[in-house]
Amino acid sequence: MIGSLLLLWVCVVSILLLLKSWRPKNFPPGPIILPILGNILELSLENPLKDFERLRKIHGNVYSLYIGSKPAVVINGYKAMKEALMSNEFAGRPQDLFVNDTTQRKGVILADYGTSWKEHRRFALMTLRNFGLGKDSMEERIHGEIQYVIKTLEKSIGSTLSPQVMFHNASSNIICQVLFGTRYEYDDMFIKTIVQCFTENAKIANGPWAMLYDSFPLIRNLPLPFMKAFKNVETCQKIAKRLLAEHKSTRVPGEPRDFVDCYFDEMDKRGEDSESSFSEGQLSMYALDLHFAGTDTTSNTLLTGFLYLMGHPHIQERCQQEIDTVLEGKEKATFNDRNNMPYMQAVIHEVQRVANTVPLSVPHCTTKDTELMGYSIPRGTLIIPNLTSLLNEEGQWKFPNEFNPENFLNDQGEFVKPEAFMPFSTGPRMCLGEGLARMELFLIMVTLLRKFKFTWPEEAGEPDYTPVYGVTLTPKPYRMKIEARATE
Numbered sequence: 001m002i003g004s005l006l007l008l009w010v011c012v013v014s015i016l017l018l019l020k021s022w023r024p025k026n027f028p029p030g031p032i033i034l035p036i037l038g039n040i041l042e043l044s045l046e047n048p049l050k051d052f053e054r055l056r057k058i059h060g061n062v063y064s065l066y067i068g069s070k071p072a073v074v075i076n077g078y079k080a081m082k083e084a085l086m087s088n089e090f091a092g093r094p095q096d097l098f099v100n101d102t103t104q105r106k107g108v109i110l111a112d113y114g115t116s117w118k119e120h121r122r123f124a125l126m127t128l129r130n131f132g133l134g135k136d137s138m139e140e141r142i143h144g145e146i147q148y149v150i151k152t153l154e155k156s157i158g159s160t161l162s163p164q165v166m167f168h169n170a171s172s173n174i175i176c177q178v179l180f181g182t183r184y185e186y187d188d189m190f191i192k193t194i195v196q197c198f199t200e201n202a203k204i205a206n207g208p209w210a211m212l213y214d215s216f217p218l219i220r221n222l223p224l225p226f227m228k229a230f231k232n233v234e235t236c237q238k239i240a241k242r243l244l245a246e247h248k249s250t251r252v253p254g255e256p257r258d259f260v261d262c263y264f265d266e267m268d269k270r271g272e273d274s275e276s277s278f279s280e281g282q283l284s285m286y287a288l289d290l291h292f293a294g295t296d297t298t299s300n301t302l303l304t305g306f307l308y309l310m311g312h313p314h315i316q317e318r319c320q321q322e323i324d325t326v327l328e329g330k331e332k333a334t335f336n337d338r339n340n341m342p343y344m345q346a347v348i349h350e351v352q353r354v355a356n357t358v359p360l361s362v363p364h365c366t367t368k369d370t371e372l373m374g375y376s377i378p379r380g381t382l383i384i385p386n387l388t389s390l391l392n393e394e395g396q397w398k399f400p401n402e403f404n405p406e407n408f409l410n411d412q413g414e415f416v417k418p419e420a421f422m423p424f425s426t427g428p429r430m431c432l433g434e435g436l437a438r439m440e441l442f443l444i445m446v447t448l449l450r451k452f453k454f455t456w457p458e459e460a461g462e463p464d465y466t467p468v469y470g471v472t473l474t475p476k477p478y479r480m481k482i483e484a485r486a487t488e
């Protein structure tokens with residue numbers, strides 16, 4: 001009797017869950033949904049990029065998947081991506097994922113579409129601009145950091161070096177100077193701890209445990225490996241709070257030294273306004289957000305760049321010829337020099353295309369009941385923009401499947417940017433650090449290629465271009481052989 005009742009109960013619950021996870025009317029198509037599991041068996045929990053592509057071939061550029069009982073729409077290809085991302089109706093962020101719980105719904109990257117996000121985004125763009133982006137001071141900061149990179153490389157002339165930590169620290173220091181007005185020695189405990197926490201959390205966030213956390217809310221309070229991510233955020237926040245306290249005690253109101261001072265000035269301006277979205281609690285997560293967003297992205301792009309330039313020495317040499325000609329007699333490159341370097345520009349863009357640094361962008365969410373390519377998508381649906389699908393889309397590129405700067409050059413050898421080039425995404429949620437990232441990539445690559453020749457070490461066999469999957473794609477660890485180039 002008890003056995004039959006139990007069986008009946010299991011059947012009723014399964015049917016209810018099955019009904020719950022059936023696709024709404026006119027929802028994008030997708031694979032058959034299993035009760036409780038949804039479609040998670042369709043995706044490799046270690047690296048779902050190939051599965052997303054396989055499902056695109058079956059169901060088209062806009063399809064749906066169920067992560068447990070949670071519906072998600074995956075967007076692929078230039079046309080659908082542009083239509084969706086340009087619209088405010090796709091500019092929300094889901095608020096019920098593992099990453100939201102770990103970051104306590106503060107900061108800017110994961111903030112939902114609304115006043116607090118808008119104000120914080122506007123503030124960051126304005127502060128980055130006023131603080132020297134587009135002006136000389138940001139270029140000087142970047143050149144200042146490049147000097148440390150040069151010193152590191154000079155120590156390895158004639159031998160080989162693993163560039164991972166070097167590029168990581170350089171990107172981290174550039175953003176730290178903007179945020180906190182200071183750089184950190186490469187073995188500083190602050191940087192080491194933060195980097196370790198970020199790396200670990202990025203791994204957890206893109207790994208199987210986060211997927212299980214998102215799919216099965218009942219397990220969220222259990223002592224499972226995802227708990228480490230909460231501890232890591234706590235550790236980072238403690239460090240950030242200490243930095244903020246130091247800033248507060250040494251700042252002169254109205255004379256900001258950096259981003260954090262500007263934020264305190266803004267808080268002063270808003271005074272006791274109880275509606276204000278600016279607070280110290282927001283600031284500590286905001287600063288961590290910007291540091292996180294600006295470090296791995298830039299350093300992984302640089303790592304990919306030097307890997308491909310070593311594997312394609314003729315392209316490296318052509319860059320160096322152009323750099324030597326354009327910079328002849330000049331002490332250092334400026335960001336404006338890019339306008340006279342079409343080949344170098346094409347190479348940097350091609351590096352970004354093949355690096356595919358943020359392959360699935362950051363998850364979006366619909367802010368209203370809306371439509372996309374004729375399908376109906378209810379408010380609050382999780383949206384996964386598959387940026388990978390644009391960067392090698394057939395028909396958008398002359399050479400979608402090879403590393404070839406010709407993808408960004410016209411018949412006259414002039415630099416052109418195809419519309420499907422969206423490594424920073426597009427629309428209202430587009431990367432707000434694009435300007436800074438582009439300046440860093442240009443100045444770092446040009447300055448290093450001018451001074452050094454980078455060669456793939458013979459003893460390392462053939463270069464392996466297959467990236468390691470994560471929130472950002474990372475080249476497998478490699479070493480590079482450094483030679484000094486003859487300077488004028």
Ligand code: HEM
Nearest residue numbers: 109293294297298357358361362424425429431432433437
């Ligand atoms: C090569 C380097 C970089 C790449 C490829 C990159 C790419 C991206 C992508 C794809 C997004 C998601 C956009 C969306 O949701 O539609 C994003 C968001 C963001 N990025 Fe970047 N990024 C880079 C560097 C930076 C830097 C240096 C900063 C620091 C200032 C930064 C700050 C941000 C922030 C704050 C967001 C969230 C924007 C929002 O939600 O409104 N990024 N980035």
